[in-house]
Amino acid sequence: MSTNQALFERARRVIPGGVNSPVRAFRSVGGTPPFIARAQGPYFWDAEGVRYIDYIGSWGPMIVGHVHPEVLEAVQRVLVNGFSFGAPTEAEIEIAEEIAKLMPTMQQVRFVSSGTEATMSALRLARGFTNRSRIVKFEGCYHGHADSLLVKAGSGLLTFGNPTSAGVPADIAKHTTVLEYNNAAALEEAFGAFGDEIAAVIVEPVAGNMNLVRGNPEFLKTLRALCTKHGAVLIFDEVMCGFRVALGGAQALYGIEPDLTCLGKVIGGGMPAAAFGGRRDIMAHLAPEGGVYQAGTLSGNPIAVAAGLKTLELIQAPGFYERLSAQTARLTNGLAACARDARVPFSADAIGGMFGLYFNETVPASFADVSRSDIPRFNTFFHKMLDAGVYFAPSAYEAGFVSSAHDDAVIDATLAAARDAFAALAA
Structure with missing residues (x-):
């Protein structure tokens, strides 16, 4: 053996x-x-x-590759000061400022430890902001393993979604509508049927979890227009494509401004780190300022922040x-x-x-x-x-x-x- x-x-x-x-x-x-x-x-x-x-x-x-010497040095420099504090650090401000500079739609940023936490929290925030329950996602887009996202399409466009995992109650799945990716006509029909019920639409603008599939520019523009018209929150899940496809993420490539963005992967430089953020008026509904609760013991971990900050610095090198x-x-x-x-x-x-x-x-x-x-x-x-x-x-x-x-x-x-x-x- x-x-x-x-x-x-x-x-x-x-x-x-x-x-x-x-x-x-x-x-x-x-x-x-x-x-x-x-x-x-x-x-x-x-x-x-x-x-x-x-x-x-x-x-x-x-x-930037595994064990990049500058990322390694940045991690080693902070390791000696402690692994985790459960209290604020200046470095958390620095990386939030850096992300806001590179992705201007993220006016405020909240750090978490995984992409699943980021998407789950962004959806809760969108529901709290809109006082609506329904969310829309797209077949083949994976947004983490939160209950309301482990859903596949029903037998018809406007039927309830079906759970794709055991342990997901049908009562939760019914609040999620699943549409075909890059299908603008299906978007129009869904918003026409229940636009005033939709709290948020979450999408990978460049999908990476059904293999690489690019969002069609007209599809994404239609999505932005419909969310604006119906008062729904547009969430770009850039956990995978953020800082991968361009310095400003897919939103910079397409020239489309989401209301909220979820990030992960690159912003931790290989350490467990993720974030969600966006419009200041929406983020104001997040605790401790607002009534939407979210918390995490290791959020903004100093070691992950150090790795992420150095990685964000390296990817800004000319060319x-x-x-x-x-x-x-x-x-x-x-x-x-x-x-x-x-x-x-x-x-x-x-x-x-x-x-x-x-x-x-x-x-x-x-x-x-x-x-x-x-x-x-x-x-x-x-x-x-x-x-x-x-x-x-x-x-x-x-x-x-x-x-x-x-x-x-x-x-x-x-x-x-x-x-x-x-x-x-x-x-």
């Missing part, structure tokens, strides 16, 4: 499924997950000493996003060329430091489109790349991530492995 297999068996005795987040279990692709021992730059190493080129980057945070975008496009264009040479149906997309791989001839615009991909062929590709030392997301429904540490040599090594993998798929 290999070391990874032994660790997986040991983990399954004390951890449900052997993992602390489901996708890590490799259930979608099959096989035994490598247990990671250390990381550096664009690589990590498993418990058996095998090195992998890492294209998940802790699912997005490691935008950072131009180089990151170029390397990500070099990867996806190269993979598409390998697939064409092998005559394997395949497409790819990239925006900033995020990318998507699809075993389909066209880039998807919705969850239904992604579902039409050749999933078994993706699974075979995934394992051939893993065997060659390249770690892509272990699911055809997850986006990938490139860091500033992924230089030409790393991309070239990836493409060399991909040529062999696509050739084997075509055989």
